[in-house]
Amino acid sequence: MKGGYRICERVYAVGGEGITGSGDCCIYLVDCGDGLLLIDSGLGMGVERMMEVIRSLGFDPPSIRMLILTHSHIDHIGGAKRIKDLTNCEVVAHELDLQVIEHGGARTGAGLYGVRYDPVKVDRVIEGETERIELGDLEIDCIHTPGHTPGSISVLVEVEKQRVLFGQDIHGPFAPEWGSDITIWRESMEKLLGLGADILCEGHFGVFRGKDEVRRYIEGYLDYYS
Template identity: 30%
Template sequence: MIKNIVDNFYFVERGWLNANHFVFNGNNKVLIDTGYKKHLDETFHLIRQTGLDPAKVELIISTHCHCDHIGGNKAIHDLSGCAIAMHSIDRYNIEGKNDWNTWWRYYDQEADFFPVSRSLEDNDVILLDGLELIVIHTPGHASGMISLYSPQHRFLISSDAVWNGDFGVITTRVEGGIATFLQQQSLKKLAKLDICTIYPGHGSIIYNAGEAIYQCQKRLEYFMEQPERIGRDLLKKIFLYTLLMKPEYTYEDFFEYIMSTFWYPETIDFYFKKQYRPVYEDVMNELIEKSLVLRDHDKLVARLKA
């Protein structure tokens, strides 16, 4: 789905493996977030539908450096020679080729490093012809994550700080134990803004911004009451996300695969006292019962839009 937000500025809704895109096709040629690497052909097709040739992109703004938001950065930069801008924390990690803090190695994701030419900081202003976007540093899900706020049009590009009643997974092993508190502070910061509409990093447009942020705050409070809830939420989201990335696994093969990763044993050790198999069966069976995962000829299939 492609929606014109204001003149020359477009929202491109994707799914859950690919982050949503934002395209500005005025005097400035700007792309915000570039999706997942393996789906680059579809990304190019969607960008062209807004009227912008990917070879003409002048600037990529990355809301954070996770693979579903930066997967096309290198290819589009190589094609167009565009500049790439992101928060200074993420710039530091990308320039240092830190595939741990970017989550790529921790979650066994596929992504490429790329040159960054501009750092973005809290309260910086980005001008796209007459459109003013204010940079808001919103850490929690990712230490270098930013949201973009238009005070003139009262909309927010929230990335993974706010979805419709939820938010991106909290990974304390990489982001630190402070991550839940940073997410709490980010939500408080956003709640103070005059926002009518939210364009999230995943999912559809949110027209009741205040209620969506409030529901995220209540959900975070629920998690913080019992930290193992954070662990269970992580397991469910990363199970689904991994099955979108790697859809070839059977029930047994998937367990063997996640046991070989960094993230799964550490999550179980930290939250669930080394109960690797029982927790796997419990969480996976919940996803199957809720029809979020389908067993198709013994293969596990995530029932989400990629």
């Protein structure tokens, strides 16, 4: 497997296919100065490997102070309980995916992967459309972008004058058993387009750089599902 890598100043890829395991979503780390932010946790089997990757990048895993779960699917939340046990980090998620994250069930999609989900307690619940969190010297905007799941969120961080958007699973897919709503998803994508992000860190297809490339990627899926 390859190692993690630097995406831009203070932002790193630390998990996903080729880094921690083929079942994992893309997992991102943000250096907030006084503490680390982790975005999503993967399926669960690659947590120890992810900790090795974080160390190889020069960081100390116990410095992870916050874990944001962008939505309630197993490939994004499966490692959350283990990470929380290892680091004592604060777990953040939206209220509309809270029941699934804290109690499990079919909406995790764990059955598709043949794994068991270990539920985790959410410490900070995002309510409504947006919430700003301060961690270290950074401001982290959690933006409600439902459609893939009811409680999907995207995360926007400005680092070194670059707007970095963590827009997990922009590409879908959609299924009624997950509570998906493609009409609401389209509204969410328009919301993301309005952010003018310089870098997009997506949930399974990696990193897109430059405002034009970010826009093309999002608009491409709007066209695909039109």
